[in-house]
Amino acid sequence: xxxxxxxxxxxxxxxxxxxxxxxxxxxxxxxxxxxxxxxxxxxxxxxxxxxxxxxxxxxxxxxxxxxxxxxxxxxxxxxxxxxxxxxxxxxxxxxxxxxxxxxxxxxxxxxxxxxxxxxxxxxxxxxxxxxxxxxxxxxx
Amino acid sequence: xxxxxxxxxxxxxxxxxxxxxxxxxxxxxxxxxxxxxxxxxxxxxxxxxxxxxxxxxxxxxxxxxxxxxxxxxxxxxxxxxxxxxxxxxxxxxxxxxxxxxxxxxxxxxx
Numbered sequence: 001x002x003x004x005x006x007x008x009x010x011x012x013x014x015x016x017x018x019x020x021x022x023x024x025x026x027x028x029x030x031x032x033x034x035x036x037x038x039x040x041x042x043x044x045x046x047x048x049x050x051x052x053x054x055x056x057x058x059x060x061x062x063x064x065x066x067x068x069x070x071x072x073x074x075x076x077x078x079x080x081x082x083x084x085x086x087x088x089x090x091x092x093x094x095x096x097x098x099x100x101x102x103x104x105x106x107x108x109x110x111x112x113x114x115x116x117x118x119x120x121x122x123x124x125x126x127x128x129x130x131x132x133x134x135x136x137x138x139x140x
Numbered sequence: 141x142x143x144x145x146x147x148x149x150x151x152x153x154x155x156x157x158x159x160x161x162x163x164x165x166x167x168x169x170x171x172x173x174x175x176x177x178x179x180x181x182x183x184x185x186x187x188x189x190x191x192x193x194x195x196x197x198x199x200x201x202x203x204x205x206x207x208x209x210x211x212x213x214x215x216x217x218x219x220x221x222x223x224x225x226x227x228x229x230x231x232x233x234x235x236x237x238x239x240x241x242x243x244x245x246x247x248x249x250x
């Protein structure tokens with residue numbers, strides 16, 4: 001890995017936008033896949049952070065979220081870890097099914113999986129690693 | 141980031157400047173519901189100045205659309221850039237909303 005960045009964020013959703021912009025600036029050397037970074041990575045990271053703060057940490061202001069970013073010439077990888085008890089990502093239904101389309105929630109995990117080349121949860125379910133590759137196959 | 145609310149004839153137009161994400165979705169919801177409670181029934185959310193939307197932003201649009209339809213009103217979306225349109229297509233929400241290319245087209249016939 002060429003460039004590493006570690007952030008410890010307060011469990012405050014108003015911090016997400018600034019944190020994402022900060023990480024995006026850290027990735028600014030990845031001009032070869034700028035559009036995929038700007039859409040796929042930006043939205044994927046936003047989803048991971050909001051999941052961690054709202055569901056993982058249960059909106060508890062005493063808890064924190066750790067963000068670890070590794071940037072190389074071939075990929076950007078980010079691990080987002082909360083201090084919650086974890087969850088089973090397989091339990092989230094497909095939000096694009098007709099019965100789920102009019103529900104207001106349930107699209108975060110779907111967008112992460114669709115927009116990133118790799119999404120891996122740890123066994124406990126409180127840490128997710130997102131990878132976007134220069135020559136990846138994810139949408140866009 | 142901010143939401144600018146204006147009125148064009150009998151249509152409330154909300155311009156989304158910046159992002160529509162988890163951190164500000166409640167602000168948009170409150171602004172639209174306030175106008176709905178005052179009796180407004182026609183809404184256009186204009187994204188010509190919008191950077192990106194996350195799942196929470198998409199969710200609040202779905203929720204508002206339902207509430208407006210329950211009051212026999214209509215919510216239309218306008219001026220989605222290529223990235224935003226991709227998000228609507230991936231989530232199939234492009235099938236749920238009337239999406240116009242421009243603010244003016246959204247206002248036509250509403």
